[in-house]
Amino acid sequence: MRPTEAKMHVRKEGFDNLSPAQTRTRALEAGAVAGMAGVVAGWLIPRGPVTTVEALITVVAALAVGFAAGWLMRSRWAMLLAPAVFMLVFELARMRVQGPTVDGIRLDNLYGVMALVAGRGVDALLVLLPMVVGLVYGIALAKRLQGPPEPVRKRHWLRRGFLALPTLAVVALVAGILRPASTEAILGEDGEPLTGSVAELVDVQIGGHDQSIMLRGVSAQSPVLLFLEGGPGGTALGRIRNSGEDLEQNFVVATWDQRGTGKSYDALEPRSTLTVEQMVDDTLAVTNYLRDRFDEQKIYLxxxxxGTIIGTLAVQRSPELFHAYVGTGQMVDPFETDKLMYAESLADAVASGDDGTADTLRQLGEPPYADTLDYPVAIASNAKWMDFEHGEDYNAAAEYPASLFVGEYTLVEQLRGMAAIAETFNVLYPQLSNSDFRVDVPRLGVPVYLVEGSHEAAGRETLAREWFNLISAPSKKYVVFESSGHTPPFDEPGRFAVLMDDVRIAAATAAG
Incomplete structure (x- = not known):
């Protein structure tokens, strides 16, 4: 036997030729490490890592678990065993929590796939990728220390090349996780930050939870406008950044990520306290923070x-805090609206010969639904509500999910943004079953402006107009934007900014 062959033989004998008992023991040890990690993760972060700190700790821990499992088992089979055991135990350990991203997987509609990707898909990226890399390094080091090194051969260079790719991916992932969120300064004509302007991301204690607000305005002395995004579960930071520059000229625009959304997703728990009433309380708390911060008696909502639901209820409760209320895509009775939109979508599908959509809607039946992932299929799949000529300054980057990819969000917030929508909607939307402003809100003590798009769904617009005709207010105005649908501030942002300036002037005139 030649020396090289002898070295290879010694290495093979020392590493691969294990007794069945030794093999089982090592597999059990590796599985135990992965299983314990699954228990800890399932208990501490049942919805997966949702903050930068949690994500960073998760990646480092996954690398360590993978390395330990690879070292113990010393076999490439560990790359299958350890991740499989971890995921199985993790799923079992988090069975106590509920929600679209942790419940049973649904592949029968786009929104089920979205929940899968934003939930378990992100978990896999942050856990399984670094775990596999750790496994490879653990196996390699154990193999190296077990016996003399193997002679360098072409296939070993290929292995190193294949290992380099996932290693670089983990390095890039960590770098992305560490990227801080920020909002760009408002610049003057000289290209420098404009003196007296405000451009900040702040975390404020609201209702016992840290919640994020983006503040932007050409002048910190301008009146304050609080923007409440839709959903429940939506985040508007990216939407306002892409379409809100005109608003910043005459207002300090405060874009609040409500509890359980966007940058405030980690405030989702405990879900038992995430109620419509609490959201109204939070709206008033944010309002008072803004009043104190900018020394204003009143703000614009x-x-x-x-956002019109909690906004209307907040104004009803404390009208003295607001100059005016502006509702865009106003909701009045969400569950009646759902039924009207379902009927319209089904009728349109039948009329257009779209048998597939018609059959899907018939199978779903009329809302309400026990599974909230069915709602978008029934009430958001009608193309005519989205396929229309928008305003000239419309920016498609203000739509989901593109609006998530702005610097105001960290990488984790971007990856979890759609999960936040699914989870928060799942908690709050069913609570609206008895909401009807035609009965509950007959009067508001501030000027009321309803802004509706001409392409708005009839199921929303009809009820909004009914409520407008019924409501008593110091003054009220119903405005139709011809090139808008459900979201006039983003369908025609320039025109909406002009309208808000008119609202501001009217309030100043009324105040004397």
């Missing part, structure tokens, strides 16, 4: 879709 703008709601979009779901």
């Amino acid at each position: 703008v709601g979009s879709s779901w």
Whole structure:
């Protein structure tokens, strides 16, 4: 036997030729390490890592677990065993929590796939990728220390090349996780930050939870506008950044990531306290923070879709805090709206010969639904509500999910943004079953402006107009934007900014 062959033989004998008992023991040890990691993760972060700190700790821990399992088992089979055991135990350990991203997997509609990707898909990226890399290094080091090194051969260079790719991927992932979120300064004509302007991301204690607000305005002395995004579960930081520059000229625009959304996703738990009433309380708490921060007696409140629900209720409770209420895509009775939109979608599908959509809708039946992932299929799949000529300054980057990819979000917030929508909607939307502003809100003590798009769904617009005709207010105005649908502030942002300036002037005139 030649020396090289002898070295290879010694290495093979020392590493691969294990007794069945030794093989089982090592497999059990590796599985135990992965299983314990699954228990800890399932207990501490049942919805997976949702903050930068959690994500960074998760990646480092996954590398360590993978390395330990690879070292113990000393076999490439560990790359299958350890991740499989971890995921199985993790799923079992988090069975106590509920929600679209942790419940049973649904592949029968786009929104089920979205929940899968934003939930378990992100978990796999942050856990399984670094775990596999750790496994490879653990196996390699154990193999190296077990016996003399193997002679360098072409296939070994290929192995190193294949290992380099996932290693670089983990390095890039960590670098992305560490990227801080920020909002760009508002610049003057000289290209320098404009003196007296405000451009900040702040975390504020609201309702016992840290919640994020983006503040932007050409002048910190301008009146304050609080924007409430739709959903429940939506985040508007990226939407306002892409379409809100005109608003910043005459207002300090405060875009609040409500509890359980966007940058405030980690405030989702405990879900038992995430109620519509609490969201109204939070709206008033944010309002008072803004009043104190900018020394204003009153602010302007703008709601979009779901934001009009908590906005209307906040104004009803404390009208003295607001100059005016502006509802865009106003909601009045969400569950009646759902039924009207379902009927319209089904009728349109039948009329157009779209048998597939018609059959899907018939199988779903009329809302309400026990599974909230069915709602978008029934009430958001009608193309005519989205396929229309928008305003000239419309920016498609203000739509989901593109709006998540701005610097105001960290990488984890971007990856989890759609999960936040699914999870928060799942908690809050069913609570609206008895909501009807035609009965519950007959009067508001501030000027009321309803801004509806001409392409808005009839199921929303009809009820909004009914409520507008019924409501008593110091003054009220119903405005139709011809090139808008459900979201006029983003369908025609320039025109909406002009309208808000008119609202501001009217309030100043009324105040004397």
